[in-house]
Amino acid sequence: MADNSQSSTAAGAGGGSPGPSEREVDPESYFMAVALLTAKRSRDPKTKVGACVVNQEKKVVGVGFNKMPNGCEDKKLPWGNDDDDALNNKYVYVCHAVLNAIVDSRGADLKGCSIYVTLFPGNESSKLLIQSGITEVVYLFNKYEDDQETKASKKMLQLAGVKTRKFNTEDKKLEIDFTMQ
16 A cells, blocks of 8 residues: 655644745745855855856856955955945955856856846946856845946846846745754
């Protein structure tokens, strides 16, 4: 006789329907969660940004977060952004999450890929997205919406035919349990 009972990972320990933390994660939420988790690796005290590149087969091909260039010790470069001297501001040194995600793809063909980012890409990141062949940007926040760089970014992405959309989910929280067996 076949066993028709559901496993505890699918239905929860008490049987019945799964609870919010036990449901299968939809692909959109999974990819944005990867971007969010990757952002946590950033040492930037003010703005932690993550990115996750996904191919047409719905597989992650690269991740990145905002950080100083490889080989440049974080403690020897500034993380601030309010000094009058540009050399004392992070912007001239930091490698953005989009750049690092593209580099992390290690030469994979990115044509037709999507990128999930925690922050809408600026103009420099958008140039990289366009040149790499990425065709969709899914973003979580756009806190610099009124800045000239963001307006330029939107214009370039639109002209290049790169779709942009705000991430939307009913789930506001995704729990990771390191004790799961």
